[in-house]
Amino acid sequence: DGVAALPAPQNLSVQSTNMKHVLTWSPVVVPEEIIHYSVEYQGEYESLYMSHIWIPSSWCSPTQGPECDITDDITATVPYSLRVRATLDSLTSAWSTLKHPFNRNSTVLTPPGMEITKDGFHLIIKLEDLGPQFEFFVAYWKREPGAKEHVKMVRRGGIPVHLETMEPGAAHCVKVRTFVKAIRRHSAFSQTECVKVQGETLPL
Amino acid sequence: LKTLHLGSCMITSSLQAIQSGFSEIQDRQPKDEIIDLRILRKTQPLQDTKPAGQCCLLHHVLRLYLDRVFKNYQTPDHRILQKISGLANSFLTIKKDLWLCHVHMACPCGEEAMEKYSQLMSHFKELQPPAAVVKALGELDILLSWMEEMD
Numbered sequence: 001d002g003v004a005a006l007p008a009p010q011n012l013s014v015q016s017t018n019m020k021h022v023l024t025w026s027p028v029v030v031p032e033e034i035i036h037y038s039v040e041y042q043g044e045y046e047s048l049y050m051s052h053i054w055i056p057s058s059w060c061s062p063t064q065g066p067e068c069d070i071t072d073d074i075t076a077t078v079p080y081s082l083r084v085r086a087t088l089d090s091l092t093s094a095w096s097t098l099k100h101p102f103n104r105n106s107t108v109l110t111p112p113g114m115e116i117t118k119d120g121f122h123l124i125i126k127l128e129d130l131g132p133q134f135e136f137f138v139a140y141w142k143r144e145p146g147a148k149e150h151v152k153m154v155r156r157g158g159i160p161v162h163l164e165t166m167e168p169g170a171a172h173c174v175k176v177r178t179f180v181k182a183i184r185r186h187s188a189f190s191q192t193e194c195v196k197v198q199g200e201t202l203p204l
Numbered sequence: 205l206k207t208l209h210l211g212s213c214m215i216t217s218s219l220q221a222i223q224s225g226f227s228e229i230q231d232r233q234p235k236d237e238i239i240d241l242r243i244l245r246k247t248q249p250l251q252d253t254k255p256a257g258q259c260c261l262l263h264h265v266l267r268l269y270l271d272r273v274f275k276n277y278q279t280p281d282h283r284i285l286q287k288i289s290g291l292a293n294s295f296l297t298i299k300k301d302l303w304l305c306h307v308h309m310a311c312p313c314g315e316e317a318m319e320k321y322s323q324l325m326s327h328f329k330e331l332q333p334p335a336a337v338v339k340a341l342g343e344l345d346i347l348l349s350w351m352e353e354m355d
Binding site for chain 2: 041043044045046048049050055056058061072073075076077078181182
């Protein structure tokens with residue numbers, strides 16, 4: 001019945017950065033043929049309460065590329081099992097299952113991009129828009145001995161935010177990290193950037 | 205992420221994400237025309253449950269959804285399956301947090317909570333299983349609005 005005539009995809013793995021999760025695998029190669037793949041998943045609920053049920057992924061049932069964006073399928077902070085199979089016309093491979101279930105709390109959180117600008121004496125920051133799950137912890141201070149560090153939580157990226165009114169002639173510095181409530185984790189701080197009201201941005 | 209205060213038990217939950225998943229299910233579901241058959245709606249309002257009993261009642265209601273509703277919901281619609289999976293796994297996460305409260309004696313089951321839950325279960329059992337499952341899923345908005353008020 002052709003079920004195992006096609007080799008199953010191998011080397012399944014998930015790359016996850018900043019809450020974007022991509023499942024990849026080694027392509028099944030049949031000369032001059034186009035292979036399609038189907039991806040399915042099981043959250044912890046399915047594996048505990050209805051282990052025979054697998055759910056077709058939102059974007060990859062079927063798909064041609066040896067990868068699948070599963071971000072929209074991983075919607076809870078629980079372990080998810082993932083499996084892939086190949087199909088060629090009526091031929092279907094066996095399922096290959098990810099060795100270890102994936103939990104989004106293992107995503108790699110990178111320091112966010114930021115753009116520091118001056119508007120007159122006003123210090124303005126614009127943060128990388130990483131999506132609705134991200135908040136930003138912005139620390140800023142005047143570069144002088146014993147200066148107090150101020151903190152501001154910014155709920156969304158992509159929009160300019162006023163941090164403070166700067167003192168002429170003094171350098172003002174900023175660093176930022178992200179925070180993702182859904183997984184209760186934050187990224188490392190970004191590089192510190194300083195700006196002087198009359199000068200250009202001073203890289204550290 | 206929202207913090208839910210249930211008497212001496214406090215948990216956080218992504219209610220907004222759960223609500224949007226449920227809204228998409230509602231959009232794809234035929235409108236519920238049978239209005240004389242009710243489950244949550246016929247039960248005494250969850251809203252006026254005393255804080256001390258909220259954790260226990262919510263824990264039992266979530267267990268009902270996990271054990272008997274999501275599991276038995278049949279649909280050929282992959283999109284609905286995906287959304288129900290999201291709901292179920294989010295509810296599972298909440299239930300685990302409530303269980304921690306229970307372990308730390310912060311989730312007492314008083315008479316009021318148990319009375320409401322048994323009322324709810326009797327309404328659930330009045331219906332045939334498939335109808336009860338569809339009805340309970342359709343009334344999730346009542347449960348979510350109750351949880352929304354727990355801040």
